[in-house]
Amino acid sequence: MRMILNKSFFNRQTLKVARGLLGKFIVKKIKRKEISVMITEVEAYDGFEDRASHAHKGKTDRNEIMFGEAGYWYVYLVYGMYNMLNIVTSKKNYPAAVLIRGVECKGEKIDGPGKLTKFLKIDRDFNKKTANKKTGLWIEDRGVKIKNSEIKKTPRVGVDYAGKCAEKLYRFVLIKK
Numbered sequence: 001m002r003m004i005l006n007k008s009f010f011n012r013q014t015l016k017v018a019r020g021l022l023g024k025f026i027v028k029k030i031k032r033k034e035i036s037v038m039i040t041e042v043e044a045y046d047g048f049e050d051r052a053s054h055a056h057k058g059k060t061d062r063n064e065i066m067f068g069e070a071g072y073w074y075v076y077l078v079y080g081m082y083n084m085l086n087i088v089t090s091k092k093n094y095p096a097a098v099l100i101r102g103v104e105c106k107g108e109k110i111d112g113p114g115k116l117t118k119f120l121k122i123d124r125d126f127n128k129k130t131a132n133k134k135t136g137l138w139i140e141d142r143g144v145k146i147k148n149s150e151i152k153k154t155p156r157v158g159v160d161y162a163g164k165c166a167e168k169l170y171r172f173v174l175i176k177k
Contacts, residue, residue: 004132005139010070014089014096015170018044021087021098022151022174023144028120029136035120037110038144041102043156044170045086047094052162052170055095065128066095073137075117075127082114083123087131087139101157101171150175 005024010017027036045053045066054063054076065074066088074086074097090096102111103119110116117123122137129135153169160166 001141001143003141005071005141006132007069007071010087010089010131011091012070012089014044014046014098017087017089018042018098018170019151019172021100021139022172023146025140025142026085026100026103026120027138027140028122029133030121035105036140037103037105037116037120039100039102039139040104040109040174041100041111042172043099043101044089044096044172045099046090046096046170049165050162050168051165052156052159052168053095053097059095063095066097067093068128071131073126073129073131073135075122075124077124078114083117084113085117085122085126102173146174 021039021042024039025036027034055066059067065072069092070089072088074088076084078084085100086097088097101113103116110119126137131138152173152175154171155167156171
């Protein structure tokens with residue numbers, strides 16, 4: 001079973017979307033070939049009060065997509081060299097997104113958001129585009145069921161500047177038992 005996730009999946013509470021993305025597949029079309037990887041690690045960035053979020057201080061040219069409709073890609077560059085792949089969640093005008101941090105491809109882990117965008121050849125051309133087949137980058141549900149016992153919740157990575165928000169358990173990691 002291969003079902004492309006649509007706006008209704010992403011237009012929900014951000015933490016539910018983040019947890020729900022574990023076990024789903026990112027599919028990238030490169031020429032006539034499709035590459036798919038299973039999502040194994042994500043981080044949620046949720047709303048105006050989340051000091052770790054790019055949207056914490058308001059709307060800018062960079063983060064305006066986070067204030068848009070759910071189901072759009074938010075791709076930005078960090079350290080001048082790594083593209084970060086996020087999917088916008090929740091309702092319009094409420095800034096929220098989920099960062100894809102890790103994936104698995106044919107049993108091989110690709111840990112780190114910069115490594116996965118490099119592997120899938122994802123750049124900022126995908127920013128502000130819908131997650132669907134037309135854009136060549138989408139997410140599928142292939143029927144993988146993830147139990148709560150297979151998920152580890154931790155604080156997010158690299159957001160120490162966010163004060164108490166850095167302690168929130170907004171990172172979800174798929175663990176094998």
